Amino acid sequence: MRPEDLVHFCAPGRLIIGCGARRELPALLERLGYRRGVVVTDSYFVNNTPWVRELVDASRALGIRYFVFDGGEPDPTTTLCNEATASVLRALDGQMPDHVIALGGGSNIDLAKALCLTLPRGRPVQDFIGDLAGCKPLPLIALPTTSGTGSEATPGAILLDPDNATKVAVMDNALRPLLALVDPEFTYTCPPRVTADAGIDALTHAIESFVTLDSALYERGSCVDPGYSGRSSLTMMFARESMRLCAAWLERAYTRGDDTQARIGMSYASIYAALSYGSAGLNAGHGIAYAIAGQTHKSHGSTNAVILPYVIDALRDVRFPELLEVARIFGITEPDGYAAVRRLPVELRALVARLGIPTDLRSFGIEEASRDALLRDALGVARLAKAFPVADIAAAYEGIIDNAWRGSLAGDHELSIV
Ligand SMILES: NC(=O)c1ccc[n+]([C@@H]2O[C@H](COP(=O)([O-])OP(=O)(O)OC[C@H]3O[C@@H](n4cnc5c(N)ncnc54)[C@H](O)[C@@H]3O)[C@@H](O)[C@H]2O)c1
Numbered sequence: 001m002r003p004e005d006l007v008h009f010c011a012p013g014r015l016i017i018g019c020g021a022r023r024e025l026p027a028l029l030e031r032l033g034y035r036r037g038v039v040v041t042d043s044y045f046v047n048n049t050p051w052v053r054e055l056v057d058a059s060r061a062l063g064i065r066y067f068v069f070d071g072g073e074p075d076p077t078t079t080l081c082n083e084a085t086a087s088v089l090r091a092l093d094g095q096m097p098d099h100v101i102a103l104g105g106g107s108n109i110d111l112a113k114a115l116c117l118t119l120p121r122g123r124p125v126q127d128f129i130g131d132l133a134g135c136k137p138l139p140l141i142a143l144p145t146t147s148g149t150g151s152e153a154t155p156g157a158i159l160l161d162p163d164n165a166t167k168v169a170v171m172d173n174a175l176r177p178l179l180a181l182v183d184p185e186f187t188y189t190c191p192p193r194v195t196a197d198a199g200i201d202a203l204t205h206a207i208e209s210f211v212t213l214d215s216a217l218y219e220r221g222s223c224v225d226p227g228y229s230g231r232s233s234l235t236m237m238f239a240r241e242s243m244r245l246c247a248a249w250l251e252r253a254y255t256r257g258d259d260t261q262a263r264i265g266m267s268y269a270s271i272y273a274a275l276s277y278g279s280a281g282l283n284a285g286h287g288i289a290y291a292i293a294g295q296t297h298k299s300h301g302s303t304n305a306v307i308l309p310y311v312i313d314a315l316r317d318v319r320f321p322e323l324l325e326v327a328r329i330f331g332i333t334e335p336d337g338y339a340a341v342r343r344l345p346v347e348l349r350a351l352v353a354r355l356g357i358p359t360d361l362r363s364f365g366i367e368e369a370s371r372d373a374l375l376r377d378a379l380g381v382a383r384l385a386k387a388f389p390v391a392d393i394a395a396a397y398e399g400i401i402d403n404a405w406r407g408s409l410a411g412d413h414e415l416s417i418v
Contacts, residue, residue: 012180040112042072072108106149113157132172146198147266150274152180155227184267196355197301206242209277228281239276245269287384291377309345342411360407
């Protein structure tokens with residue numbers, strides 16, 4: 001809260017959180033005047049849960065009709081999006097929907113976001129990469145089933161470009177969902193692997209946005225409606241609470257998926273993290289993780305997890321007060337703050353291991369010969385690199401990748417001296 005701060009906080013149009021809240025959706029949509037929609041989901045939800053059928057039946061009774069597209073896949077590609085556009089348009093036979101509902105994890109939500117752009121125009125999604133000023137997508141209602149990506153609150157859809165194995169983003173504040181409905185019961189069926197990968201993604205969002213560039217320093221160019229614009233006391237408030245919830249419930253949700261309190265805790269952790277990073281933005285963790293995903297094709301959450309401790313380690317001087325706060329949230333009680341901050345990445349790495357994820361890049365499948373390409377690709381995600389709050393970003397990325405490849409943290413040496 002300084003004179004130079006400029007808070008640009010963006011969120012979904014409405015946010016509803018509650019166990020069983022999904023049952024209120026048809027009546028709410030009817031009240032809002034929606035009559036014809038497309039549900040974007042995947043076969044798991046159609047075949048193994050009652051949620052799609054319940055939504056369609058209760059809506060039909062209120063005069064709202066749906067076409068269900070259940071061809072969603074993990075990490076959707078631009079090809080999948082273009083095929084889905086063609087097949088949904090064929091099925092709609094010229095009758096444009098007035099809204100889209102996404103049911104699923106970040107993958108289905110991202111696919112639905114992209115369809116909100118492509119369906120009304122019938123154009124390939126690649127046409128929408130870049131400036132979307134003035135573009136009016138269909139309204140999106142996002143029902144997340146993982147805790148999570150937070151895509152239900154963010155301005156972006158992340159798609160894999162199969163031509164060069166990188167992730168591309170379609171991004172604009174207009175893509176933020178009209179409504180995010182977080183029903184923790186949706187997450188009760190998540191298997192442990194999905195729970196862990198999504199949960200560490202939420203924690204990475206919270207920590208990374210807590211230590212990212214200040215809003216006053218964020219490079220916005222001439223954009224008056226930035227999707228991401230640096231951290232502020234407002235975003236940090238959500239990040240702090242998200243970290244507290246992750247520290248309390250992440251491991252429990254992974255080891256005891258039937259613990260409803262843990263599931264609810266992680267549902268809140270995920271949306272709070274999204275309310276932080278969805279305006280503050282992210283930096284090196286996600287930037288390097290995208291490059292790791294390009295080489296390994298492993299899940300989004302696990303690529304974040306393997307690099308997170310090393311990114312935090314690189315910030316221990318420049319973000320000392322913030323990381324001391326994080327260390328205390330994670331129960332690190334050493335009275336010496338310097339020691340506590342060096343211990344934090346060590347504890348985070350131990351958490352990553354307990355979640356069943358490799359803790360160094362070598363065991364994650366990165367070849368030594370590929371490290372230069374990894375550095376180049378990570379720095380290539382310029383919107384994330386420029387938000388890393390250090391003087392020499394390229395040197396910092398190189399050091400992080402080097403340490404992550406060897407599995408080396410500053411706190412390791414300290415512990416071995418002790
Ligand atoms: N747009 C954004 O702001 C944003 C942010 C972070 C990540 N992402 C993207 O999100 C994707 C990852 O999403 P995710 O981690 O939520 O996983 P996911 O959506 O890829 O789902 C992984 C698997 O879990 C299954 N699944 C999901 N929910 C389930 C449930 N409740 N019960 C049983 N199975 C369930 C899915 O069917 C799928 O097979 C990546 O593609 C990533 O790029 C987007």
